[in-house]
Amino acid sequence: MNSKTQMKVMVLAVAGAFGAPLHAAEGAVFTGEATAKLYSFDYFKGAGTNSTQFLERYNYQQGMGGDQRGGSYLDLDLSIVGRNAQRNVFELERQGFGAHNHRGTVKANSDTLGFSGYYTNFRSATGGLSFRYNPNAVAGGTDPTYVNANSGYVALFNNDSPGQTLYKIDRTTYGLGLALKPLLFGNSLAAAINYDGYKRDGNRFASYVTGGGDITGAITTRWRGFDLPIDERMNRYTVSLNGAPGGFNLGYEGSIEKFDNKARNFGMADFASATFLLSAGGRTRPLHFVPDSTLVSNNFRFAKNYGSTAVAAGYGLSILEADSFAQIQQTNGYNTGKITTNSAYLNVTSNAVAGVGLEGFVKYNNRDNDSTFPAVGLLNAAANQQLGVRIDKIRSLNYGISATFRPTALKSTVTAGWKREDKDRNLTWSTAAAGGSIQPQRSLYKDNTVSDELYVNWIARPMPGVILRVIPSYVWANETGMVTEPEKAFNLKTKLSYAAANGMLVSGYYNHKENKNANNAFFNNIAASVATTSITQDLDKTQEAAGISLNLPVSEWINTHASLSWMQDDFASYYLSSDRRRFEPGVGNATTLNFLTRDRSTYKIDTYVLNLGGDWQVSDELRWNGGYTWSRSKGNVASGLVLSELPTIDGTISSAVHSLNLGVDYQLKKNVKLKASYVYDYNKDDSYAALTGGYHTLMMGVGFGF
Amino acid sequence: MRRLAVLLAVILGGALHAGAWAAAPMAAKAAPIKGDQCVECHKTEAKTSHAFHGECNSCHVNAGDHAKAHEAREKAKGPNKPPKVVATKPESADCLACHESDKRRMHFAIAEHNKAGVQCRDCHGNHTPKVKALNAGMEKGGKTTALCATCHQDVLAKFSMTSHHPVKEGGATCTGCHDPHASKQATLGAATAQCTSCHQAMRGPHAFEHPPAAEDCKNCHDPHGTPNKKLLTAAQPMQCLQCHSVAGNRHGQGGLVNNTQRITGAVLRDCASCHGTIHGSSADQHLRF
Structure with missing residues (x-):
């Protein structure tokens, strides 16, 4: 179905659908409010005369004249509710925060039918905080001393779209839903049909490097970038059926999701004639190819209570297939891209034993890679310098049991449990001669993961309004398949809150998460005849967070809130190097690759967030509100040798964002409300001054009620 | 394809109209609030209850006892008034008695929120919304995000970090990624x-x-x-x-x-x-x- 046809279907369906609920809404009372708003905004400082970079990533504004730096624009909020004695039979809401940030929803309901629709639009600047489109202009971004024939990659950056500095992407989402309620089927069945889609278009800067053999020009032309258009469509159609025959809850959900990449596909040859020369191999290279794809999912769910025992189960099958292929893939016979995922779960909970709640679960997931393999010339385990590792299958089994008690002490609920993850990977490593391919001994990616976890979840209500949560857990793994998986982990989540009768709410939390994995080793030699030496990667990652929060109603008319949060990321791992790339033969020994521990680098960043705010209902007509948020991140992303090499803008994080907002509503007449707000944002970056910039905006609006 | 599109739209529209016609008599039968005795005191709540929640005691299961006790206390004279009976708030089980067959809630029993002791009423205000008004700083984020943030302060703080999903800015929502009724143990795909x-x-x-x-x-x-x-x-x-x-x-x-x-x-x-x-x-x- 092409896009025009889809649009016609949508328009007709909406037109058809609207009539019914509106008919059902006969006799309903409609109320609403339309608020016309005038915004004036101004960006100051920033990366350049036309960009504030950081702030525009999250708040892209544009005036009526098209000016991004400052201007004015009109917007409209709309809210309509139709209500009868039973329900809201009709709801329509539209909110706008500028030409590139707005959304709307519509709902209509009767006893038997429900209709819903939505859209959102959000634009984000995508120029990149690290100025990847112009690393030559960044201190340390390029290094002219890279001149060797086997390096030279970062001696110079070559921008093939030098005139383009504006990068932005719009994401527009939309959807329709039709719910056929149980009353329509005698309370035996419920059904829903949903359509969801999005359009994503704009551009981003894409970089790449050519291979050493792909280029015949000067070595400083290898590292390149260009303006890559984005033009994507996603359309998903979902059917849901739910029924409860004979006390069984049964559910089915099936969906077809089509993703289309409509943007022009680029290849290296697109830029060859202008700036550099390519070998024959280089001319066939696609750049950032994104395939069209289709995902078909079928999920079945089941739930049933047997006395005090409840059973929940489900099975899902999803198949993701590529619908388009790059020219080089087609040339080499790569014509199937297919990932099949089977998943299932079974969960049993029981209160059969007095005073104890028991639970057991099993969850299974199997990911099969059914894509073309081998594709000689592209993807071939038997050829030198080809595939390092191909994931054929990942099969995981998670299972566990837990018991819940309710001791009277502190009115507690305590759950103690154990669970295990068992993951098995079928991997194909290159079978090319040793020294000509990445061998499993030279990778930290492994076949198996087996880990156990013990946990306790304690919730106490020692006095009215007080809730204490303490959730410690400990993980230990016999095998880990990836560095990021914990060999040992200790997690602790705690929260204490108190809600007073007068509406005051005070809470505090502390979270601690510590992962270690020393179960990683490279081996210099892969031949059994040669003495092997190993080099170990040892990972240690700790995340801590703490915060306090207070919501305090000072009076019936004044509410205030304050919160302070602290987060710390502390990470350490080795910086390892090798004399050649892992698939290349070593020096003087065809099977040896020499690794070296260069340094142990630590990463430690502290972030603080302070939030203050409140609202004041001065009178029936007048309400003030305001807030201030300050967030500060500071620390080094590396230490020692790595930090000494990094430019300050990349090695050190030192930034703060201030955000101040004030709002006022005034009920001028029964059906007329005046609104105004002022927002001030200021991003200060001490490491990279170009990212410092500010924004302020003033909104004045008039709301008309009806 | 065009014919198919038109046919689909006509069927869809027709089904809706048929449903609306079928619904009309049923809507006429349903009484708005039957708990007249409750309304005498709880006027505001009576005006704001949602669909099919007109029977007060369908959610407040001891509403009858509460009303009787209140009446007895009103009639009693002297210091020995009968004790108050506080009307219970609906437990999740009370809500699920009707809503469990809903596809998103059929596994609420094993959902993380349920295991953490979160009741339906903690998020859903049947009479009035939990988040009534937003300050200027949260308008783009919306009421759902503000509701999640009331408990998940540690997560809210992360959205103030240098790099984050644009939730406070209105480009994404908590429920766009998280189904608050779902269980991690019951995910498929x-x-x-x-x-x-x-x-x-x-x-x-x-x-x-x-x-x-x-x-x-x-x-x-x-x-x-x-x-x-x-x-x-x-x-x-x-x-x-x-x-x-x-x-x-x-x-x-x-x-x-x-x-x-x-x-x-x-x-x-x-x-x-x-x-x-x-x-x-x-x-x-x-x-x-």
Whole structure:
């Protein structure tokens, strides 16, 4: 179905659908409010005369004249509710925060039918905080001393779209839903049909490097970038059926999701004639190819209570297939891209034993890679310098049991449990001669993961309004398949809150998460005849967070809130190097690759967030509100040798964002409300001054009620 | 295709109209509030209850006892008044008695929220919304996000970090990623499905996969927020160096075959600047294009 046809279907369906609920809404009372708003905004400082970079990533504004730096624009909020004695039979809401940030929803309901629709639009600047489109202009971004024939990659950056500095992407989402309620089927069945889609278009800067053999020009032309258009469509159609025959809850959900990449596909040859020369191999290279794809999912769910025992189960099958292929893939016979995922779960909970709640679960997931393999010339385990590792299958089994008690002490609920993850990977490593391919001994990616976890979840209500949560857990793994998986982990989540009768709410939390994995080793030699030496990667990652929060109603008319949060990321791992790339033969020994521990680098960043705010209902007509948020991140992303090499803008994080907002509503007449707000944002970056910039905006609006 | 589209629209519209006609008599039968005795005192609540919640005691199961006790206390004279009976608030089980067959709630019994002791009423205000008005700073984020933030303060703080999903800015919502009624133990589909339901361009299928990306997006990204670019859990280069050694060849300043030569910051500052197809490539095993 092409896009025009889809649009016609949508328009007709909406037109058809609207009539019914509106008919059902006969006799309903409609109320609403339309608020016309005038915004004036101004960006100051920033990366350049036309960009504030950081702030525009999250708040892209544009005036009526098209000016991004400052201007004015009109917007409209709309809210309509139709209500009868039973329900809201009709709801329509539209909110706008500028030409590139707005959304709307519509709902209509009767006893038997429900209709819903939505859209959102959000634009984000995508120029990149690290100025990847112009690393030559960044201190340390390029290094002219890279001149060797086997390096030279970062001696110079070559921008093939030098005139383009504006990068932005719009994401527009939309959807329709039709719910056929149980009353329509005698309370035996419920059904829903949903359509969801999005359009994503704009551009981003894409970089790449050519291979050493792909280029015949000067070595400083290898590292390149260009303006890559984005033009994507996603359309998903979902059917849901739910029924409860004979006390069984049964559910089915099936969906077809089509993703289309409509943007022009680029290849290296697109830029060859202008700036550099390519070998024959280089001319066939696609750049950032994104395939069209289709995902078909079928999920079945089941739930049933047997006395005090409840059973929940489900099975899902999803198949993701590529619908388009790059020219080089087609040339080499790569014509199937297919990932099949089977998943299932079974969960049993029981209160059969007095005073104890028991639970057991099993969850299974199997990911099969059914894509073309081998594709000689592209993807071939038997050829030198080809595939390092191909994931054929990942099969995981998670299972566990837990018991819940309710001791009277502190009115507690305590759950103690154990669970295990068992993951098995079928991997194909290159079978090319040793020294000509990445061998499993030279990778930290492994076949198996087996880990156990013990946990306790304690919730106490020692006095009215007080809730204490303490959730410690400990993980230990016999095998880990990836560095990021914990060999040992200790997690602790705690929260204490108190809600007073007068509406005051005070809470505090502390979270601690510590992962270690020393179960990683490279081996210099892969031949059994040669003495092997190993080099170990040892990972240690700790995340801590703490915060306090207070919501305090000072009076019936004044509410205030304050919160302070602290987060710390502390990470350490080795910086390892090798004399050649892992698939290349070593020096003087065809099977040896020499690794070296260069340094142990630590990463430690502290972030603080302070939030203050409140609202004041001065009178029936007048309400003030305001807030201030300050967030500060500071620390080094590396230490020692790595930090000494990094430019300050990349090695050190030192930034703060201030955000101040004030709002006022005034009920001028029964059906007329005046609104105004002022927002001030200021991003200060001490490491990279170009990212410092500010924004302020003033909104004045008039709301008309009806 | 055009005929099919028109036919589909007509059927859809027709079904809706038919349903509305069928619904009309039933709507006429249903009484708005039957608990007249309750309304005498609880006028505001009576005006604001939602569909099918007109019978007060369908949710407040001891409402009758509460009313009787109140009446007895009103009639009693002297100091020995009968004790108050507080009307109970609905437990999740009371709500699920009607709503469990709903596809999103059929597994609420094993949902994380339920296990944590969160009741339906903690989020859903049957009489009035939990979040009534938003301050100017949260208008873009919306009421749902504000509601989630009342409990998940640690997550809310992450959305103030340098790199974050634009939730407070209105570009995303908590419920766009998280189903508050669902259980992690009852998820189906690929481990990356939740992220790639919006980020389809990353899902491939790729001829050359990057294993951590194929297994779980969270291996490299924290979706709520981080101090690093691109929501990375650690900044480059250490994000990459935890798994990868750096070869002198191609990466070293001289491009020589040894592992002690200098590798400068121009290489270390952003691995993905050269390895640009970091999530997977159609044609390059080194994920460069």
